[in-house]
Amino acid sequence: MRLSRYIRPTLKEEPADAVVLSHRLMTRAALIRKESAGMYVYLPLGWRVLRKIIGIVREEMDRAGAHEFLMPEMTSADLWKESGRWETMGPEMFRIRDRNGLEYALAPTHEEAFTAAVRNLISSYRDLPLNAYQINTKFRDEIRPRFGVIRSKEFIMKDAYSFDMDEAGLDVSYQGMRAAYRRIFERCGLETIPVEADTGAMGGSDSEEFMVASEVGEETLLLCDSCGYRANREKAEYRRPGREKGDAPKPLVETATPDVRTIDDLTAFFGIGAERFLKSIVYLADGKPVMAVVTGDREINEQKLGHAAGATVLELAPDSVVEEVTGAPVGFAGPVTGREIRIIYDATIRDMLNGITGANKKDLHFEGVNPGRDFEIREEADITCAEDGDACPRCGKQMYMKKGIEVGHIFKLGYKYTKSMNVTVLNEHGEEVVPIMGCYGIGVNRTMAAVVEQHNDEKGIVWPVPVAPFDVHLVGLGKSDEEIRGAEGIYDELRRGGLDVIYDDRKASPGIKFADADLIGIPVRVTIGKNYFRTGEAEVKLRSGGDSVGLPIEGLVDGIRNLLLASKAGAESPGFTESGG
Structure with a gap:
């Protein structure tokens, strides 16, 4: 891809309404543009990143044995009334009527829709376990959209729903999704903290959120390094000090x-x-x-x-x-x-x-x-919030608070939807039983923003290899016909070698080209300047740091591949803070 023909409206100045770093960098690097409050356009660079993340999510869900569906984004009010949530979902759910007066929701989540679809597909224990997922757009009428794509009115989510015969089967499905989520976030280059969480309006029991530590996070976490206890503040418990010692009871x-x-x-x-x-x-x-x-x-x-x-x-x-x-x-x-x-x-x-x-x-x-x-x-x-410095409910040691961005959520729904929506299957004895459900969500846009929050420096974004929009940023500095032909030859060579390359062939100064390369943050920068014609070597530099190295043309593709593999291995092992649960 030639940068001279690419939509590349990078910005020198930070947008006035961007409060958090990811919003500022994603706007300046030409990944997104704000359409209106809580609504964003994904420009070609941003859409390439989203597609990379979606690809990783899809690969790991398929690897875990889940089946991909595509559900309607607009769902009938009848489904929501059947589950009892039409009235209880509150003003965050967009509700509309068609010309015939029929009511619909722009779905903020798809428990009802998946349950309704699956009940017509299963009839026997032989049909279970079943894990159904989609990667689709969701809508929520946020009262205060903020932080760029971290909290918006329209967003892409991977939501999955497992159906099992019993709690033992559900636990297997739950642990399978937990392992898949770990792989997904590691492949995206994210260090996550799984924490105990509340199930909220979805209902259910066991619940875990995957958090990315960030000062701009909307979630507050309580953490104990002594025993590994991790919990969202909505769920976090703490050890009470016990009965007071002192005077005898005084009169009222x-x-x-x-x-x-x-x-x-x-x-x-x-x-x-x-x-x-x-x-x-x-x-x-x-x-x-x-x-x-x-x-x-x-x-x-x-x-x-x-x-x-x-x-x-x-x-x-x-x-x-x-x-x-x-x-x-x-x-x-x-x-x-x-x-x-x-x-x-x-x-x-x-x-x-x-x-x-x-x-x-x-x-x-x-x-x-x-x-x-x-x-x-x-x-x-227990009806109070845990605070910084409270005693851990498990080991009694001191806990501390940290802010985080939720990128994933898994929980055991139980029978809330299968019972209310009359889903039954026959067990091996021919008896009707109600399947038990689990629910598993990943915010794709949030994951993208979280990667930017974790991978940046003073110059711009530093993309992990697996989610970068391109593999190589080729910068041509020559002005003569011979120098331009040399850069063109390198561009063709890299593409023939199977590398995904964006080539900065603009008639712009080296300073502008290097600044844009640093801002956009593609993993490997290859510079073709005057040295190339003197030494026969291209200048290669990793965006993540280190000195530039000269690589001969005959070994350039293999050399870049080795750099990408080494960088990718580092990106996919960022660390995973295990829950104490």
């Missing part, structure tokens, strides 16, 4: 606290730490009030709380509901209510001694609050 005392509502206000008013307070927040769980009680120094984990409440939809209760169920305005609620309201306590509350909490009256708090005496704990769960 009502104290005036005029307009003292927040934890910060309370700590200043009473002159003690936030951990001494019982923070009580009222939510609506599927429309019904539920109070969550945690210590004042802790943040409520709404994912954990939703699971504990058994709620499909969890949202903060409006002020009017808070006052109705507690008898007091926001800021003065507490578990000593004397009212009928469901209360879920964090596991730490049981060990509280002489705490302070809202008295369910305006401008009043209780001091000397003790569980068991002043209120009964009927429901208890």
Whole structure:
């Protein structure tokens, strides 16, 4: 491919709206252009990279025995209603009507569509196990698209769904996908951290996310290097300190606290730490009030709380509901209510001694609050977020936090969709049984951005060989007819040798050509300048670093192949931080 004929609008300046490095570099290197908020055009260079990643994903899925499908991007509302998710998916799902008034969704995911397709294809245990996948476009109406292609409204995803006879079979499928994901990300040159995760709106049990450590990541991870525990903050547990030691329980005392509502206000008013307070927040769980009680120094984990409440939809209760169920305005609620309201306590509350909490009256708090005496704990769960420095739930050593980008997610769906959508097969005894499902997703666009986040320097992108848009960036510096013919000959020789080459034959200065080569980041740069005509050697340099070397023309193709193989071997062994699970 000749650069003079290629769409190559590289930019010197960084785009004003690009916050993260991958967005800046992908725009400057002419990989993408923003079409509108959350929507991107992939220019030829970017599309070549995406195709390389898609090829790796497809090869490893096929190697794992999965079958490739192509599902409709627009799915019938009837499928979503059958599973019960039409109402619960929320505003992130694009919903449309056709001219006949029929409702559809632009699919954000395809559990329903695959389940419906597979139930018409299987009837017996002989048809299982089955793993069906696709690589297709998804749509989500993100309230705040950001970070370039990391969080966009339209994106390419590989989603796969396994169907097995029982949990033992599901575990085999799950582990097979886990191994395939490891190979995929290693081949893409990514160092990933698999972490325990919440299954979210998809439902299910065991869940693992593949994270790429990045300061711009939207996910927060809790990591323990002592035992290998790894978890997304939505899922992460921590070891509680145990029952407090100190004075005997004090009497319950009502104290005036005029307009003292927040934890910060309370700590200043009473002159003690936030951990001494019982923070009580009222939510609506599927429309019904539920109070969550945690210590004042802790943040409520709404994912954990939703699971504990058994709620499909969890949202903060409006002020009017808070006052109705507690008898007091926001800021003065507490578990000593004397009212009928469901209360879920964090596991730490049981060990509280002489705490302070809202008295369910305006401008009043209780001091000397003790569980068991002043209120009964009927429901208890882990409903708080783990924090940096918390004790690991497994070994008790200190954990630390790190930001990450989620590039893959695998989890055991269980029977959520096969039961709701009436999928059955006959077992070996002729009895009807419901298959059990697993779900496995990879964000292709995110993977591309994550590669850029991990592989760059001050000059631009440094593509790992397996996903690079080209193998070789040939730079011709000559101006005379003889020099141009020499570069053309090298271009033809490299292509005959089976190398994928982009040839910078532009009438531009060496500085511009080298700057673009560094920005675009193709693994090997071959320069044909005046030295070539004096020595008969081409100047060859790896984008990943090191000095330039001179290679004779007769050994140029083999020399470049050896460099690519060595670089590829390094790219495919970036490291894989194993989960403690």
